[in-house]
Amino acid sequence: MTVTIYDVAREAGVSMATVSRVVNNNPNVKPQTRKKVFEAIERLGYRPNAVARGLASKKTTTVGVVIPDISNQIFAEVARGIEDIANMYHYNIILCNADKRKEKEIRVINTLLEKQVDGLLFMGGTVTEEHVQAFRTASVPIVLCATTDEQEAIPSVDINHEDAAYDAVTNLIQNGHKRIAMISGPLQDQSNGYARYQGYVRALEEAGISLNEDYVRIGNYRYESGVDMMKYFLELSERPTAVFGATDEMAIGAIHAIQDAGLKVPEDLSVISVDNIRMASMVRPQLTTVAQPMYDIGAVSMRLLTKLMKKEPVDNARVILPHEIIKRESVAQV
Template sequence: MNKTIYDVAREAGVSMATVSRVLNGTAVVKEETKAKVLAAIELLGYRPNAVARGLASKRTKSIGVILPDVSDLFHAEILRGIEDIATMYQYHIILANSDAREAREIDLIGTMWEKQVDGLLFISEKITPDIVRTFEQAQLPVVLCATDDPEGRIPAVSIDNQSAARDAVDYFLEKGVRRIAYLGGPTAHPVTMERLKGYTAAFQAAGLPFDQELVLHADTLKYEDGYAQAKRFLDQGHTAEAVVAASDELALGYLNAVRDRGGKAPDDVLLLGFDNTRLSTMTRPELSVIAQPTYDLGAVSMRLLTKLLNDEQIDEYTVRLPHSIIERTSTQRNETAAEDPNR
């Protein structure tokens, strides 16, 4: 992998801005510091981007977007919102996939800095101290999208994940359902853990016992891992009346694990997904969901970034967009569901 300006800064123990000053001669730098930077450049074999250097200190009207997977339907819809607002304000997007790997995220932040983007929109599973330090070194305006900084240090746009999961459980409790499972992602994933907190809080508020047996953690939020975790759960003889899944794909994984055992939804299990991607209406039964305003997450994040870039008044640096429950046939045990031959 090519070395970036971030690698040079880390090796020399200085900020990326200092490395830029040495490369571009835009400001006086102490000889000792300059020597460290030049030594780091030689050691790493770093080759500066000549085009980016020529753009130093100028607006490029470009925005960097770093996200885990552009092929993921949830991220793709967010990107539509970002692009529409970026176009409105005459910015163009430089897009990069991080594969949800911290080392690659850090490398990409440096790469975006080299490209002289005016600001950065960042979508990630987890904001770590190393990520925050890299943001600080890059000295770029940053907005988190569908991502939270637990310390509240970075402007962010998301939903209230705890509240959403709590609403999901309450939805089933109001139907008289008590044995409700939670199918989430890995325990290191902050968003899925926020949803787990909301899930457990709902039982506590209702004065009902919490059954740890009904908490399932898939390796990712993807379909294959949801299926594998659901199959393991069912093969061990466990059952659930209803399932709150942390993504639409996890919910569909559980649905097909039930089907492969000869079961049906909603007859044998009620299923509630999370996100409201196109997948939720492409299956039978159609999937009830906690709907995130996916397009708006991207659009509002981009608009917040333009405010930062243009020194506009900002009323909220942490924005919580509303969620909703969309009820479809996967949670409806009624005549309409019974008439659907494709359930």
């Protein structure tokens, strides 16, 4: 049978209120009494009822995390940062995979809110008006993690994706490249796909290079789309000398498509991207990429959420973390 707080109180010879104070680390309990209660808990194998404690305190010490793709290395690293800070502040995590599907994301958000989480982290997906409407119904703090909303009204932690793309393409231009193609993410993804496309366009414009529509193809952030889009570029009568992949996965797909065609990276085509997943340093040649501080994005997001949940002062509810180019072997001068 389930051991209750009443059983522990009877075993220790104290009141249920005293057991409750011990379980909740209330300092107003004598050391000898505290010892008796803990001994009774150990003998009986009592586990405090988290649901009941949550109902009493109106806090569950639980945070919901919506992740768009649990198999993606980028989001796995963000989740690790979230988990480490959550443990530090004694919060439990409910992690929900949404498969990058808006309908599932909305359903998961509502489910987590129904479970009375103390706060919510929405990770890395496109924030639509439907998402914003779901967030408005929440009575708990929400932080966007590795994404932002278009109005920038919701607290968020991310990098500047446009600047990251701009720096990547500028690196190619500084190496003498003028025929630069881009394998973009979906342009309806404002905070990531479209922002990185805008960075690509801005770098070309500032260098006086005309935008060639044949040099832009839309992928889905994954390896296979990088392979497919690169095959298209290789069939052009005037193929590019360099390719900017909006993600490392697509860039690695591009490298393999180039190699499958009997060409070499970077001798025949240079490749650069954004993210700096572990695979970027494992592929040959190693991929030059703009690194996102993914662990830090997760950690800072969780710390911001703890401040909001505890109603602590917040100096900046929209945090932009720095990025940096990691120069490896996939870019050559022309």
